[in-house]
Amino acid sequence: MVRIFDFPKVQLLVLSAITLILWVFILKIDTPIDYFGIIALCLSIIFHLYRVVPYSPFFPKEVVKCNVETESNGISLLASNVLTENSNYQLLIDQIEELQPNLVLTLESDERWEKALSSIEKLYPHTAKVPQDNLYGMHFYSKLPVKNLEVRYLFKEGIPSIKCKVQITNQQWVNVYGLHPKPPSPTEAPTSTYRDAELLKVGKEVSKIAEPTIVFGDLNDVAWSKSTTLFRKISGLVDPRIGRGRYCTFHADYKLLRWPLDHLFHSKDFCLVNLKVLPSIGSDHFPIYAKLQLSSLAEQLQEAPKADEDDEVLAEEKIEKAECY
Missing domain, CATH: 1.20.5 (Single alpha-helices involved in coiled-coils or other helix-helix interfaces)
Known part of the structure; x- marks a missing residue:
């Protein structure tokens, strides 16, 4: 449905x-x-x-603001659904050069976008490239050292996701997941089965990880939906938008019809330095930028969502349904 x-x-x-x-x-x-x-x-x-x-600002913040910003244990990310047919490459490149994020994730990027973004690879030597013209191309760029980099197809061929570890200090690695599941729509998929299952499968995987973790990308779902809420409970990740705002990224062309489709979730050992929606690059999505910082104090102050037995059963049912679909 x-x-x-x-x-x-x-x-x-x-x-x-x-x-x-x-x-x-x-x-x-x-x-x-x-x-x-x-x-x-x-x-x-x-x-x-x-x-x-x-x-909204009328609700308690789920993620605390960092009191002191230090570069040594911070990580910054930029995610952008570029819209395959969009050719305003330089607008995104300018944003990357200005903000200098540690990680860049592009979605809907094809071979033309890959060629255009080759200019940033001197600064981003660690990459994963999945150019596709089916609206599910994906490119990942990292300034930080990377290991265990995988391009995965969790439920459907042609719908990639990225998983890796990035090093932010000599001793500290962070798990990173880049996602763009298939949305339910008349032109994409008749139901939300695959989207929900991909989110929940990653959520169950994340729940078993003790290290700092970030999940970001275009999840083709809004922040307050039942599916996203269930994902947060299953994964135990927090949402820096809670208590701050909606941070709508879609639709860039229609001001009155906008909602938050591009997301960032992270483990409770991060505090927030900055979170903002960036200016238009000619896509139907606005890029989104975030800067986080590891903090032992944040880990003590923040409470991660928790799944109960019913949540676990529901998540397993949704995953099994997609596997049998």
Whole structure:
């Protein structure tokens, strides 16, 4: 089932609030249907608020801000769904050169994008390149030393993901996952089965890792959806947007129809230095940039989401369904 109404929660919230105001102050309320409609709108507003308020400054922050920034144990990342047909290569290159992230992940990148981005490889000697013209190309660039670099196809051929370890200090390695699962849509997949299963399979894998871990990319799902919430519980990763904002990255061309499809989740041993959505590069997605820092204090202060038995069972069912699909 395509959970399309998971996406425009803020838009539905605003629409419900406007309808309620007009109904109460302009239209007459004198029939049982009117009262039923008012109650339904109130319940709708409460439901949508429950889902989106955590992604606003009115909610406690899940990830603490770093008190002191140090380069020695920090890591910065830039992720961009470039849109395969987009040819504004230099706009992204300019952002990379300005921000100098340690890691760059591009999605929907094909051979043309690979050729254009070859200019950054002097600064990013460690790479994984999967040029494809099926909207699921993926390129990974790292300034930091890399080991155990894998390009994986978890459920579907042609839908890659990246897994590796990057070294941020002499003693410290960080697990990094780059994802772009197939979305549920009339032109892509009839259901969310594969998307959900890929997220949850990675989540179960991450839950067994004791080292610092980062998962980022275009997950083709919004931050407040049931699938993403389940992923966070299964993986035990935290979301730096909670208590700060939605950080909408899609759709770049329609200001009133935007939601957060590009994500960054990390283990609770990181604090946040910076998180921002970057200017348009001509794609339908905005790039997103984050800088994190390992912190023993953050690990003590932050509480990771936890899965209960029902969550574990549901995750296993979703994974098994995709394996048999």
